[in-house]
Amino acid sequence: MTSAPADTARDTARAALAELVGRADVDFHDGQYEAIEALVEGRRRALVVQRTGWGKSAVYFVATLLRRRQGAGPTVLVSPLLALMRDQIAAAERAGVRAVAINSTNAHEWAEVEGRLARDEVDVLLVSPERLNNPAFREQQLPALVARLGMLVVDEAHCISDWGHDFRPDYRRLRDLIGQLPTDVPVLATTATANSRVVADVAEQLGALPTGEAGGAVASAAPGAGAGAGAEADVGTGAGAVPVLTIRGPLARTSLRLGVLRLRDSASRLAWLLSHLDDLPGSGIIYTLTVAAAVDTARLLREHGHEVRAYTGQTDAEERAESEGMLKRNEVKALVATSALGMGFDKPDLGFVVHLGAPSSPVAYYQQVGRAGRASDNADVLLLPGVEDRDIWHYFATASMPDRERAERVIAALGDAPISTPALEALVDIRRTPLELLLKVLDVDGAVRRVQGGWIATGAPWAYDAERYERIAAERVAEQQHMLDYERTDGCRMEFLQRALDDETAAPCGRCDTCAGVWFPTEVASTASAQAAESLDRVGVPIEP
Missing domain, CATH: 3.40.50.300 (P-loop containing nucleotide triphosphate hydrolases)
Structure with missing residues (x-):
């Protein structure tokens, strides 16, 4: 040419x-x-x-x-x-x-x-x-x-x-x-x-x-x-x-005003939302760490007059598309979402992002707050961390890692004849979601292969790469600590996120709660506290196996 x-x-x-x-x-x-x-x-x-x-x-x-x-x-x-x-x-x-x-x-x-x-x-x-x-x-x-x-x-x-x-x-x-x-x-x-x-x-x-x-x-x-x-x-x-x-290029987002509000428990965080959701600018996203939290939070807010919808990976595809459109048209105050509403969602005038619970790393947090203020001068970003965050991080971090014994069990159960995922689930006694993730990892490693009708073993030698997974696990623990450091820093929050992304242009933003002072209300209405506590009391009934 x-x-x-x-x-x-x-x-x-x-x-x-x-x-x-x-x-x-x-x-x-x-x-x-x-x-x-x-x-x-x-x-x-x-x-x-x-x-x-x-x-x-x-x-x-x-x-x-x-x-x-x-x-x-x-x-x-x-x-x-x-x-x-x-x-x-x-x-x-x-x-x-x-x-x-x-x-x-x-x-x-x-x-x-x-x-x-x-x-x-x-x-x-x-x-x-x-x-x-x-x-x-x-x-x-x-x-x-x-x-x-x-x-x-x-x-x-x-x-x-x-x-x-x-x-x-x-x-x-x-x-x-x-x-x-x-x-x-x-x-x-x-x-x-x-x-x-x-x-x-x-x-x-x-x-x-x-x-x-x-x-x-x-x-x-x-x-x-x-x-x-x-x-x-x-x-x-x-x-x-x-x-x-x-x-x-430089990763600073000059339109974002970052803040962190530490409250004592889940009820207090929900009560803060009930008290102040309408004070937040425009329409936005409320992120939660789990599907259950998204569904329960959305229900509580709706019961008390707030126009919100839940959005998770388990939400029907048509309903997700409808919810995205409602948010873009400002027909709802917020979507209460898991990370399923994350990468690339495009609403240039999104007014706020609130997190009920922190993502497991500053990099993940930067990606999610990046939904706000793309084509506006101002957007508010507030993190409400929870005491349960570490346990949730640990669960998801370990769930995404292949377990040696489980992997060997899956490979041993497969042969030349295709076996469907439901049939394999019964054979190896591994629940569907972790089994599907494990199969993907083994497929990428070349040990199994997806074909018409299900899964087969390739016969290729496979060894558990313990050193690699230990290295990744250690790095994820370090990233979790960096997220805790972000919550507690007395320096500029945007600068902290930039440095976490190795951005050499990082400098104080002059807008966040550590640069310019707390910009968000911190009080919680007593009626809201009672409503949140009542909601949590009827969510999640333990059933013994």
Whole structure:
């Protein structure tokens, strides 16, 4: 390909950006055009780490438009959440980008999507990482897509890394997918929540060579390189790998006003919400750590006149979509949500984020509070930590780690004939949710494989990597301590979060409760305390097995 002159290429890209946002006077943020140029002109592999609201989606939509004009095939966008897919498709349509999704909720549309792909009527295909291991998709559709792929985009790429706060085993398959691509097919990974360790891990997987190829030395950058505004660096991905361009910018969110209010128990936190939810600006999100807490909190608030809805991974897909729309239209005061409403949810004027209980790391917390104040000057962010937080962190941290004895039990129960997950659940006496997670980990490790009809053992040798899991567990304990440090710091809270993400531009924000003083009410109405206590008294009845 003959590259266009730099000014012409930038003008062409800026015209595409103007189409995307509907404004003729628009221009790129620092680093946006550099990423687009690397993908379109350089056919590079790039990792973009930029704050929420910076415009990462503009990079891949503009690059897709330009690649399609070059005659390239469609972009495949790996996206982790249905809510995020819906927002991305809506944004694409506004820009004239033809985007479609294949996911668990639209099976009735798959045949139509396949037809549009065959007729080259799709610019962006959105898939979940789990879809990459669906046997029918993996064997019947993926090979044809790979053969004509114009670009691969991995959104929320911190999920690739088992060092990340939101690791999803299926994201590990992306290394295998990238290894199937010719080196001149551009690959983009984006995230707002990655420290230097996660950046290095993601870059290593982005640098996977096509199967059978070997490379030479790769330029490298020290950990944290590129942390300044628009800074770039080629991250070393090891000998025999493709260099990965990283573009990192400052992560400060000047619109957010952060605060922490420590109350003695769950009843006090609920009472504070009952007393002050209406005082919070606009509409927002109330995060909880568990599904039960989200459902119970939403019910209590509704019973006392507040327009809220629960939103969890167990909520029906149609109800989730309806709730997202109501929040965007300000028809509810808040969604009471688990992390299922997290990555990429796009409401530019979200007025507040409140946490009932703290996420397990500052990185995870930064990702969730990043939903607020994306296109407004002010948004309030308040953390109400709980004494039970540590126990909840421990439960989820251990639940995501494979247990040696359980893993060996599962492998031993499988053979050449496919066994369905429900049948396997009965054979190995492991509950469905932890069993499904364990199967994903073993699948990524190559010990088992999902096929039509269920699961089989591959026969490949498998050994429990105790050292790796102990290392990850120790790091997660350290991150939990960092979250406790955030709650108790007497320094700037935004600066603390930036440093947790290895942002070298970190500086006091001048707005949080430690910089500017407490900005939120701390008193709780006595009637609210009684209402909260009564609600908690009738929630959760222990039943002996």
